[in-house]
Amino acid sequence: MRKLILGLALGAMAATGAAAQEPIKIGELNSYKNFPAFLEPYKKGWQLAVEEANAAGGVLGRKLEVISRDDNGTPGDAVRVAEELLTRENVSLLMGTFASHIGLAVSNLAAQRKVLFVAAEPLTDKIVWDNGNKYTFRLRPSTYMQTAMLVPEAAKSGKKKWAIVYPNYEYGQSATAAFKKLLAEKLPGVEFVVEQAPPLGKIEAGAVVDAIAQAKPDAIFSSLFGPDLAKFVREGNTRGLFKDKVVLNLLAGEPEYLDPLKDETPPGWIVTGYPWEQIATPEHKAFVAAYQKKWSDYPRLGSVVGYATVQSVVAALKKAGAVDTEKMVAAMKGLQLGTPIGQITYRALDHQSTMGAYVGKLALKDGKGVMVDWKFADGKDYLPPDAEVKKLRPAE
Amino acid sequence: MTVLQVEGLAKSFGGVAAVQGVSFAVEAGHLLALIGPNGAGKTTCFNMLNGQLAPDRGSVRLDGREIVGLKPRQIWRLGVGRTFQITATFGSMTVRENVQVALISHHRRTLGLWPRARDLYRAEAEALLARVGMADQAERAAAVLAYGDLKRLELAVALANTPRLLLMDEPTAGMAPRERVELMALVAGIVRVEGIAVLFTEHDMDVVFAHADRIIVLNRGELIADGVPAQVRADPRVQQVYLGGGTTFGHG
Amino acid sequence: MTLATFVIQLLNGLAGASSLFLVAAGLSLIFGVTRIVNFAHGSFFMVGIYIAYTLTESFGRGSALGFWASVLAAAVAVGALGFVVEILLLRRIYKAPELFQLLATFGLVLVIKDATLAIWGPEDLLGPRAPGLRGAVSILGRPFPEYDLVLIAIGPLVLGLLWLVLNRTRFGVLVRAATQDRDMVAALGVNQAWLFTGVFALGAALAGLGGALQVPREPAQLFLDITVISDAFVVVVVGGLGSIPGAFLAALLIGEIKALCIGLGDVSFGGFEISFSKLTLVVEFIVMAIVLVVRPWGLLGRPGGEPRHAAATEPPLRPLHGYLKLAAAGLGAALLVLPVATDGYVLVLLIDIFVFALFAVSLHFLMGPGGMVSFGHAAYFGLGAYGAALLVLRAGLPMETTIVLGPLVALAGGLLFGWFVVRLSGVYLAMLTLAFAQIVWSVAFQWDSFTGGSNGLIGLWPPAWLASKSAFYHVTLILCVVAIVALRHLVFAPFGAVLRAGRDSPLRADAIGIDVRRHQWFAFALIGGFAGLAGVLHAFSKGSISPETLAIARSVDGLVMVLLGGVQTLTGPVVGAAVLTWLQDEIARRVEFWRAILGGVIILLVIAFPQGIVGFIRGRFMREVT
Structure with missing residues (x-):
């Protein structure tokens, strides 16, 4: 744990030292205390991706900064936390969530506040279908x-x-x-x-x-x-x-x-x-090596999801060319990128990624x-x- | 005028007869003492009169109206006030508020949402407190009162609905001898002026013989004597019950 | 169902009941003697299974002796934990008002959960099977686990041992005496403090044993504390508070009913398909509701077996002094103009605080003046929220009308449930409110097509004129303040005074013509409406609702707010709501182990302010002159 905090601190120092411009702020929220078995690896995954993106010079010439919050495992608190990220931290987009009802509540808020939301984990079909909206995209393969x-x-x-x-x-x-x-x-x-x-x-x-x-x-x-x-x-x-x-x-x-x-x-x-341990594609091997080097632990599926969520955001920002919600939303539609477990596309049709399993x-x-x-x-x-x-x- | 008429009252608990066929009457403006040794059935008898216990048989009439089967709160509405052996007051309220709540109930305003309870019937409450000598303690919390004062507060509460009948269970229990005399003198004064009928149980024979107009004696659930104090004192069966056990009049 | 499956399901029920009985017996003992509603009892169970996991992994994989020694050692270790908790924490607050200890044990739950996460990590830990009992035996041609047979035997064995301890030892005599009359034990010259410590440690050890015995059956994981505590409470209450045989009977009853529901599966009655399997979601609460309605003191509990708490009566209520009124008005005015001065998030946080303050104040009205502790207050919050949401989404009504209609839905719920609830008293009453709340929760959770099921309902945004944060803030502020002031006024009104009278002395109230139950019933319904208003505002401030608005955690939050502020004050719940919401928001943002820190802060507040925060301030600076 101490190592993690130290790592974060070093990462933060590196970020402030290197970037002349304001970093691009991404708001992240999840039920870390409620589902730690899935979400600790997830967090390590996105932290790795942020580190790599920043080491490669950031996006649009700016560093990435993820501001992460615990949503206390309830939709009500999740909405409040999301509001905090939006109004106080001025994040440019939201990502995260695990349980379906929380994902839906945040997606609902994203539509209301007209802000991009990349739902990482929630499996419910409704988030892209029955209750789908313009601003919400979902990474994981659905139920x-x-x-x-x-x-x-x-x-x-x-x-x-x-x-x-x-x-x-x-x-x-x-x-x-x-x-x-x-x-x-x-x-x-x-x-x-x-x-x-x-x-x-x-x-x-x-x-x-x-x-x-x-x-x-x-x-x-x-x-x-x-x-x-x-x-x-x-x-x-x-x-x-x-x-x-x-x-x-x-x-x-x-x-x-x-x-x-x-x-x-x-x-x-x-x-x-x-x-x-058996997936032998070069992308995946590189991911596992980097992950193990950073965390001295093996990746879980959550690690891949966390990593690919940030990858998605990075790709969307690059494609959009600007930190602007409407442009990012447009970029997300049909966005293609490579993840450790293969090429994915965010379908323009329903905002579902084609990530496999x-x-x-x-x-x-x-x-x-x-x-x-x-x-x-x-x-x-x-x-x-x-x-x-x-x-x-x-x-x- | 007869206020309370009891006839053939009976109650058994699991085959043991606690009260058997007790009959008596209480007149307006009179104090009737119900005495008897421990376990004679006084409390059972009392609780049947105020509706806490349902009798097996018998009738209890208040001003000619049958009240057997009514709940305590309904009996109270017919004009029966009562005090408890162990005082029951509202500890989180002031002395005055205790009386005000009784007045609010009497005036059927318990569902009132707008006025402040402490502003309602304030003068009446204070008048009642004055009658029992508690006017100067109106602002104190009931929870901090001395025992004798609690008894007087209970009396004020019991008087709030201008009762026809007062039921007092051991009104002077737990009080110092001087306080007992004072309290019963107070009660006697009030009931005579207002024509209230009083039925009370009491262990202290000094209190009983000093204040009761009539006395009824229970023994093993049966009424063994009914008369003015002098008659009861002279009744051989009563003497048998009290003296036969080696006790004297006093604490029975 | 064939006879064989029926018998096997009965045996499954027995095995399931065993651990539950151990936990419940401990909880019942602790409550009986110390009157502590030990919310951390499930945490003791959880720690038991974790410790047993570690020990059996090291010593119990190969040797039966090592396995059983590990299980016992885990129980002893948890007993020691209970011992320490009692001495360091609970001993300091026995004199606090009723239920205050619940707040301390709630803080403990948070601390223990985070400590467990820190020590054992986030993954589920499935322990080894018991050596020598790994397989199954054939019963009526069906395989049945050997270990479960042992579990079935352990329940009655522990019951017997407890009976011996309680009936054949001096300690047992004291425990039984204390369960009936605490003051008597004190009068006997017994060192009450050590008796309490002993009982608490024994109860904790039983919970630890219950957990440890589950190692071969389920993984150690971090949700066990909450799951187990609610089951254990149900068992204790269904059995009758303080009755160990009652707890045994109730554990069996609930274990069997669950197993039979699963065994029955889907059954159709004249075209109606009933899924008994789905019923297991809530069946224990249905059982509890039925038992309590029929037997208000549980199966083997005794009427009046729940003596009144010996805490001091609260001092007479007085309207605010002039300068305090002025201060309150000043605060209100400041809040009204606040939007000009701050960022949007302060408004978001304050909206939450206002809503929870109203929720807490309404709960306090029941707990304080009403004398009815509710463990299921979320039901009315949620009924208001769902009522409004459904009226908007399904009936197309505008939000403005649902501000009136939503609370009416909650009020109707209060009217219905309250009729049963007011027939009970004390912890039984509290648990019946919980049972009803869980039943409402399960309906919202299950009725997918209408209530949105576990996902809930979204798209509940206020109309355009309220869409801006500051507009919604103002409306929430005004509605909550008006509602809170109205409730405060109600406490002083004749209705409130009569309720307080009924709480102080039901005997006296009855003797001056007051129908206490009827007034309590009306109060319960009316308060439902107020909680419902909080729920409606909550729904529209979040834009969505889910069954969580009805869940136990919401009810517990309400209790924590009221107790934190101080039960015996009127401003306490507002302060409690503000402090808890703000603390959680601040701490969760800053530290990773925020749950432990929050729990720790609550424990410190409990020790520092055993009358609640406002109770402390009043006691310190506004001493009554009597």
Whole structure:
């Protein structure tokens, strides 16, 4: 921790020493105290990107300065913090947020205040579709996209009797709805024999596992993550639920959620995730090397997201050629850039980036969970047809 | 004139008869003392009169109207004031406000949202306090009063609805002997002037024989004597109850 | 459901109930003896599982002895933590007004959470399985974890041990005596301070044990404190305060009902699809509401088993002195002209402060003059906010009308829930308000098509004439000030006086013709309306709302504000709201471990001002002449 603060201080000193002009201020807000497991790596990611951008001479001849705030995990506080960044710190744009409802609240504010908002993490489909607005762009592949990435695997399995388990809030509900719709299209005659919706963070895993077993499904689709996932996996392993069943789980291959499982990792599960140690593209290798050098730690998916968010902002500023909201918004539309996990485009159509994810199987290696047989799923291939998206999104 | 008429009042707790078939009456302007040894059923009897306990049988009529089954607050509205053995006052209010709240309730203005309670019925409250000798303490917090003063405050509160009947449970309990005499003299003076009927229980026989117009004696839930003090004093059954146990009139 | 699955689900319920019982038993013991509503009890559970994780990782992976020794050591360590907390913190504030200790334990929650994050890091930590109990046994042809069988046995075992301690030792006799009558214990010449310390440490150790036993079942993580504390409170209250067997029964009841809801899954009744699985979101609160409505003292609690707090009665209320009135008017005028002098953010922050001040003042009206502590005040804040938002978004009404209609929605909620609530008293009453609040929350959370579900509703901006920050600031300022002044006035009005009378002495109030419950009921509803107004303003100041406006955290914030300012004062809640909101804003911006700092500041304030900030100022500078 001390190292981090020292690093920040040094970074700040370097910035003030080098830049003759006022830095470009970016307002960042996130629920650091509520979701530290995801957001500490995320913060390290964007800090690295800012450092690199400034080392390369900044943007438009000016240094970047990110002013970061904790939003206390509530939309009300997030809006206040965003107002503080806008009015007191005079930031030129906003970025960040993790939970969907907070992302939506800030996006709502961005539209009202006419300021660019790059939503880094929130997964909700609504932020670019039903509740999309001119000023909000979203980096991560959405719930829909990640679900769509798993559907071909589900269809390939040929299993017809499915059980579904999801955390009972919008993310889990959307994932479930998208999965049922998409799979039914691809695999006629598919049947969903049981649905379990435990409250987020409070799964009674033993009871849920038994309830699923009782319905005798051939396959399971889960969107659990975090502690719920760990409990479900352990109970399911003990009670033999996963034996001879195809199991799909959104997000479970992300180091944030996979690493805590350790030797409990259920082999064979098909997941979306981030096998950071195996991705051998030069961009990614360079990213990992720089990250490990700076932080003496390995990157999580959050690190990539944080890094790519700042990359996006940098690219948008360069393309816009000026620190002006309307120009930046115009630049974001159709913006293309390279991230550690590939080329992405912010679609002009719905402001969703085409960032992808890795789809693969879980396996156990030296008492740790890893992803094997993985492939990269490019986000652009997993979005609904443009006409459908247009219908979802309100006119500007 | 009969204010309170009690007939055949009975109550048992789990098969044990606490009060059995008690009947008596209280006249306006009279003080009726209800006495008896501990466990005789005085408190049970009392609580049935004021609506805190429902009797198994019997009738309680106030000015001819049946009040069995009514709640304490309804009985109060019919003109029954009461004081408690352990005083119950509003500790976070001043002495005057205690009386003002009773007056506000009496005038059915408890849902008032606009006026200030401390400005309502101020003169009446002060007059009531003056009658019990508490006028000079009107601004003090009830929580800091001496015990004797609390008893007098309770009396003022009990008088706020110009009651027909006062029920006083051990009005002088916990007071010094001189205070007891003073308080009961005060009560006696007020009720005679205003024609209020009083029923009180009391352990102190000096108080009872000095002030009661009539005395009724309970023993094991049954009424064993009813008469003027001299009659009761001479009643052999009463003497048996009080003297037989080796106790004398005094603290029973 | 077949018989086999039914039996297995029953066993699942039993296993789930075990740890919950341990935590609840500790909480119940502590409350019974010390009357402390220990908000940090979930934190003790959390620390228990973290310590047990560390120990079992080192000593408990291979050896059963090492595993069980680690679990016990974790419990003892948490007991020691409780010991230290009691001596350093709680002992100083036993004489403070009712519930004040809750504020101290709230500060503790924040400190412990950040300390845990600093020590163990942010990642979830899944511990080892228990050696020798890694697998499953077959019960009616279905696999059931061996460890869960052990857990099922541990619940009754601990219950038995507690029974022995409470009935066969001198310590137990004192504990039982203190639970019934604290003064008696003092009169017996027992060193009360050490009895309290002992009980607090024992309660903490039970929570630590409950946590440690979960190591093979769930990962150690930073949300456990909050999840566990609300479950534990529910169990304690459903069982009956101070009753250990009651806590056991309640833990079983809730554990079983949850397991059966999950087992039932989706069931259709005559065309209606009911998802019992989704019901687990709120089922414990539904159980609590039903139990409390039917049995106002919990399953095994005793009527009147909750003696009044021995704290000093508050001094008589007096209207503001002339110079204070002048000062208040001066402050109001200064706030009115403030927009000229400051940046936009000060206005944003002040809008939040005004809204929370109104929220806190309304809660205080219930807690202070009304004598009803509410743990679920957010319900009315949220009902106002949702009412207004839905009227704007679904019915197309202009914002101006919702300023009136939103509070009416909240008032209607208060009228409905209040009818049940005023039949209870003390902590039971408080927990029933919480149950209702959670039920409202779960409806907002679940009803996706109407309330926007967990995402909430967006696009709630004020009309053009209020769009500027300073215009909205002025409207908020005026509405909040008027509402706060009105509430203050109400305290002195006959209605307020009658409420205070009913709180001071229900017996006397009844004996002078006052229907205390009826007045409390009206007060509850009316206050709902005031909290609703705060909610409406909140919604339009943020442009969006989510179920968080209805959540426990919001209710707790309200309590913290009231207690921080001082329950026995009328200006306290305003000061509390301002201090908490401002502190959080300032500290969160400046330091990384802001939560711990905020908790630490709250603890310091608690120790320095055991009557609350305003209570302290009044006691110091405006001593009553009596």
